[in-house]
Structure formats: C-alpha cells, structure tokens
Amino acid sequence: MQISTTLTDKVLIVNLVGEIDHHSAAKIKEKVERDYMTTNAKDIILDFSSVTFMDSSGIGMIMGRYKNLIPKGQLKIFGANEHINNIFSISGIEKIITICKDKDEALGGRYVR
Amino acid sequence: MYDKVSSLNNIFFTEKTDFEKLTNEMTLIFKNDSKNESLARVAVTAFISQLDPTINCINDIKTSVSEAVTNAIIHGYEKDKNGDITIYCRYVDNKFYIEVKDNGVGIFDVNLAKTPLFTSKPEMDRSGLGFTLMETFMDTVEVESVLGSGTIVRMTKTI
Numbered sequence: 001m002q003i004s005t006t007l008t009d010k011v012l013i014v015n016l017v018g019e020i021d022h023h024s025a026a027k028i029k030e031k032v033e034r035d036y037m038t039t040n041a042k043d044i045i046l047d048f049s050s051v052t053f054m055d056s057s058g059i060g061m062i063m064g065r066y067k068n069l070i071p072k073g074q075l076k077i078f079g080a081n082e083h084i085n086n087i088f089s090i091s092g093i094e095k096i097i098t099i100c101k102d103k104d105e106a107l108g109g110r111y112v113r
Numbered sequence: 114m115y116d117k118v119s120s121l122n123n124i125f126f127t128e129k130t131d132f133e134k135l136t137n138e139m140t141l142i143f144k145n146d147s148k149n150e151s152l153a154r155v156a157v158t159a160f161i162s163q164l165d166p167t168i169n170c171i172n173d174i175k176t177s178v179s180e181a182v183t184n185a186i187i188h189g190y191e192k193d194k195n196g197d198i199t200i201y202c203r204y205v206d207n208k209f210y211i212e213v214k215d216n217g218v219g220i221f222d223v224n225l226a227k228t229p230l231f232t233s234k235p236e237m238d239r240s241g242l243g244f245t246l247m248e249t250f251m252d253t254v255e256v257e258s259v260l261g262s263g264t265i266v267r268m269t270k271t272i
C-alpha cells in the first residue's frame with residue numbers, strides 16, 4: 001500500500017494505491033492522523049481510484065477516522081470500484097460518509113450536504 | 114472388428130471424461146503475521162483461477178478469505194506471536210470449498226459473533242462486519258469453535 005497526501009484549501013487529500021486490509025489499514029491510520037494534525041487540515045478526502053481491494057478492515061479504518069474528525073470537519077471518499085462500493089452499501093457507511101463519483105464532486109460539494 | 118473398435122472408443126471416451134473431471138486441492142500453513150493476509154488472498158486467487166471465475170467471483174472469495182484469516186490473526190491469536198493458520202481448499206468441478214483454521218482462543222458465542230456489527234474489539238477500529246461479508250459473498254459459511262482450542266471457518270461457493 002502506498003499512501004501520499006496533499007493539502008488543498010484545508011482539505012487533506014489522501015491518495016491510496018493498492019490493497020486495504022488489516023495490515024495496510026494500520027499504516028493508513030497512522031499516516032492520515034499524523035498529516036491531518038501537522039497540516040492543520042479541516043476535511044479529509046480519501047482517493048480510492050487506485051485501491052484494488054478492500055475488506056472490513058477498510059470500513060473500520062474509515063469509521064475510526066470519521067469519529068476522530070467530527071465535529072471539526074467532513075470525510076469524503078471518491079473513485080471506489082464496484083466491489084468496494086458494494087461493501088460500502090452492505091456496511092451502511094454511505095449513510096454517514098459522502099461517497100462521491102470523482103474528485104471534482106468530492107471537492108466541489110465540500111460545504112454542501 | 115467394427116464392434117471392437119467402437120467399444121474401445123467408448124472405453125477411451127469414458128476414461129478421458131473421468132480424467133478430465135476438474136478437481137484440485139491445496140493446503141497452506143502460515144504464521145499469524147498480518148503480512149500473510151495478502152499472501153492468503155494471492156494463493157487462493159491463484160488456486161481458483163484454474164476454474165476461470167468471473168472478476169466478481171474472485172473478489173467475493175478474496176474478501177471472504179481475507180476476513181477469515183484476519184479474524185484468526187486478530188481474534189484467534191490476539192497477543193500470541195507464534196500461531197499457525199491453516200487454509201485447506203478444494204474444488205470438484207465448479208464447487209469450491211475452503212476451510213480456515215486457527216488454534217487460538219475460540220469463540221464464546223458463534224451466533225453472537227455472526228451478528229452484523231458485533232465486535233469484541235471496538236477500540237481497535239473493527240466494524241463487526243467480517244462474518245456479514247463472508248455470508249454475503251459465499252454460498253454457505255459454517256463456524257466450528259471450541260473455547261481454548263480454536264476455530265474453523267468452512268465456506269463453499271459454486272464458481
């Protein structure tokens with residue numbers, strides 16, 4: 001799993017490349033929490049367009065970041081493949097976290113609910 | 114003469130069909146290191162690829178294997194650094210069977226464990242969805258567990 005972040009307008013965009021499981025979720029958690037603190041970001045956007053696999057550890061990792069983030073900011077996800085989107089709907093995570101089609105939607109609708 | 118040839122042909126045909134019956138087995142034993150979650154997925158994916166499954170089917174099985182192996186590592190062995198996890202899988206024609214076994218702590222209440230969103234480790238970023246995903250993606254999921262001696266998760270899926 002390769003994890004890199006960029007900051008745009010107080011939004012931490014997290015680019016994830018590879019597979020999200022229990023092993024890699026721990027690394028994502030560490031990197032996202034550190035960069036969120038040091039950059040003084042408000043919102044987080046997770047870029048899933050290069051994520052090839054995710055199991056329930058991904059749901060736990062997303063929910064964990066979401067809990068730490070509110071009420072300060074928002075968490076959004078974009079670019080997930082069909083299988084991962086299916087896991088999102090089984091988990092019900094879509095009810096609390098905004099799942100977007102692409103980066104534009106994630107950035108554009110930033111302050112719109 | 115003619116009859117002999119045709120009966121020989123028949124025998125050959127029957128033997129050939131039996132020989133070509135699709136079947137294979139694999140056993141994989143590895144340590145309870147989280148690095149091995151991806152190892153298990155890759156090995157099982159390679160094994161089922163022999164049946165030419167759809168991408169969806171591969172993803173379903175991959176996810177279920179990942180859930181069972183992760184559970185063995187996180188819950189089964191908890192702080193135990195030297196546990197063995199055994200995966201046994203087999204297919205006969207398009208019927209796929211897999212078993213994931215650990216010799217860990219065991220499950221106190223299997224029905225409770227299978228309840229969606231139930232987790233005994235909420236503090237560890239767990240969502241309690243592992244069994245729910247296995248049950249969604251596989252045709253059958255059976256759990257055999259004995260407290261103090263371990264857990265076996267058995268799953269099947271028609272490919």
Ligand SMILES: Nc1ncnc2c1ncn2[C@@H]1O[C@H](COP(=O)(O)OP(=O)(O)OP(=O)(O)O)[C@@H](O)[C@H]1O
Nearest residue numbers: 056184188189219226232233239240241242243244
């Ligand atoms: N191999 C195992 N050994 C001991 N306990 C287990 C095992 N597998 C599952 N359990 C128990 O069953 C519960 C439910 O498992 P499940 O995979 O559904 O959720 P989880 O692992 O807690 O969270 P998630 O899979 O979403 O990260 C676990 O919290 C654990 O208490």
Ligand SMILES: [Mg+2]
Nearest residue numbers: 180184243244
């Ligand atoms: Mg689990």
